[in-house]
Amino acid sequence: MKGKLNAEKAANIWRIAGLFFLAMLWIQDGGGEAGVILLAGLGVITLARWRFTLPSWTLLLDQAASILAFLYWPPAVFALAVPLFESMFKGKWMFALPALTFATFYGEITLPLAVVLVYAGLSGGLIRAWKVEAGKNLEEADRQRHDRYELEELKEELLLANIKAAQMAEITERNRLARQLHDDVGHELTASVLALQAFEHLWKENDPQAAEMFTQARERLDKGARYLRETVHNIKPVKELGAEGLREIAGGFTACPAQFQVYGDTSRVPVHLWSILYPCLKEALTNVVRHSKAEKVEIELVVSPYIVRLSVLNDGLTEPVRGRWGIGIRNLRQRARAAGGSISSTAESRGFQLVCVLPLDKETPGGEPV
Missing domain, CATH: 1.20.5 (Single alpha-helices involved in coiled-coils or other helix-helix interfaces)
Structure with missing residues (x-):
């Protein structure tokens, strides 16, 4: 994420801090040309590692430059902390052996040098562990996201198969x-x-x-x-179908008066669309009981030449309530979308309104699909 600290940014910060520390040593000790050349070389290769993925053997170049600079500027031995850090950060600790060997046997190892080298090695190892763990978390997040997309696609396919059936x-x-x-x-x-x-x-x-x-x-x-x-x-089914089925659902609602009106020719609505309209009305009336103190409910079913529209308006809720219109509405939206329609909800001064719009097949005057 942009602006968020991660392992790569932490490694870059450490590299900059290391070069800054060497620069301070050079200023304090007066390292002359050898120190300038070493700092320039380490700066170039550090910049290259930041922009590109360099092979592991380039770590030997850092160590060779530091050892050569040591012959003219003894504090250059502290520069071995840079390749040591890079070796541990890349997980190639074998490439750090020349630096450790030289730092150990060049002479009496001082406490500051030991502290710097241990700090460099631990920092590289810890930041690498951070990077590996972040990579695992990212892979797991990608896998979960992929599984979620597959489940959504499967859900869409099942809904389409249900409508086709x-x-x-x-x-x-x-x-x-x-x-x-x-x-x-x-x-x-x-x-x-x-x-x-x-x-x-x-x-x-x-x-x-x-x-x-x-x-x-x-x-x-x-x-x-x-x-x-x-x-x-x-x-003729045992249970009423079509608009009469909706009227029966509205008639069974006793929480408050429910007014039901029908406009248009409901015989043009195919059976598979009624299987969406029925649960939509039931869900809307159930939410009226659970989440509002409505005094009346207005239900309208409008069948036009191209769409069928079901509207349920109650006057008990004038502001949207986060999290209350969840799974039921979400599942109905999936079913409506699979049929080419949509379900929307709005909260306004009149109250809370749920609207389901589904497309109708265009028909000829004789009633047969075009």
Whole structure:
């Protein structure tokens, strides 16, 4: 995150501080040209490590420059702290052996030098551990984010599959009814027409069998009418569908008076959209009971040529309440979005309003989809 301290920034701060410390030694001791060349070389390679990823063997260059500078400027031995830090920071502690060996055997090691080298090694190791841990946390966050995206995609696919299944069930039911009407009612009507034609021919010839043909035609018509009544009776569900189902839900709401109005031709709304409108109304009325002190609720269902709109307005809540309109509304929004629609909520002076808008298939005047 921009502006936030991380392991790389901490390493850069340490490098700058190390170079600043060497510069102070050079000023205090008067290191001459050897100190200037060493500081310039370390500054260039430090800048290169900041901008690019250098191979680990470049750590030997830092140590070689420090050892050579030591021959002309003894305090240059403190510069070995820089490659020591880099070795521990990169996790390549083997590359720090030349610096440690030289610092140990060049002569009597002083306490300040020991403190500087130990500090450099520990700092590099700790900052590396910080970097590794941050990398693991970042990988875990990326994995969780990826899993969450996959779950959202799976949820969208399941919602779409649910809608497709409802549409296929509707088409299957239509085909079944068409076959039943054709096989039963259509067969009896066709037989009745043939019987009536035979009756007409026999009646004109005063044939005694005309009465029998008439009786057969009447029986065929009675059977066809019975098949038709049975088919219509089987079509009607036990529970009311369409706008009547919404009216039944509104009628069962007893917390306060609920006014329900319908505009437009509700027969144009397909079955799979009612499966979204019903829970939307139930959720809105449930939230009225839980989160508001409404005195009345206004429910409107508007069916236009291209959309169906359900609005639920209650006068008990005029300000949005954070966190209260959560999982239920969120799931309904997912279902509405899968159907190409949307669910929105607004809080204003009139009260809290929940609006569900779903698209309708464009139809021809005959009622068949274009």
